[in-house]
Amino acid sequence: xxxxxxxxxxxxxxxxxxxxxxxxxxxxxxxxxxxxxxxxxxxxxxxxxxxxxxxxxxxxxxxxxxxxxxxxxxxxxxxxxxxxxxxxxxxxxxxxxxxx
Numbered sequence: 001x002x003x004x005x006x007x008x009x010x011x012x013x014x015x016x017x018x019x020x021x022x023x024x025x026x027x028x029x030x031x032x033x034x035x036x037x038x039x040x041x042x043x044x045x046x047x048x049x050x051x052x053x054x055x056x057x058x059x060x061x062x063x064x065x066x067x068x069x070x071x072x073x074x075x076x077x078x079x080x081x082x083x084x085x086x087x088x089x090x091x092x093x094x095x096x097x098x099x100x
Contacts, residue, residue: 001025001043002039003023003024003025005046006020007019007020007021008020008033008050009052011052011054020035021035021051030053033053064079065078066079
């Protein structure tokens with residue numbers, strides 16, 4: 001399946017926002033993401049918006065035995081590595097409680 005969008009954010013290190021971009025899936029997995037010329041006609045063509053392929057974990061209090069509110073840098077690193085192994089590609093939420 002090929003999905004196109006005006007903007008694609010892959011969350012891969014060093015990869016800019018792809019404008020316009022596409023995502024190819026095969027067997028239920030992301031096989032390719034690219035910019036510009038796509039490998040075939042799109043199955044889904046988004047006229048507007050941003051496509052963010054992969055799982056984006058929007059709100060996390062703890063993960064992989066790490067309580068995020070009290071985590072030290074090594075805890076954050078362990079959380080990132082464990083999330084990546086589990087297929088999480090984005091971590092936009094860093095704090096879920098009020099700062100004191």
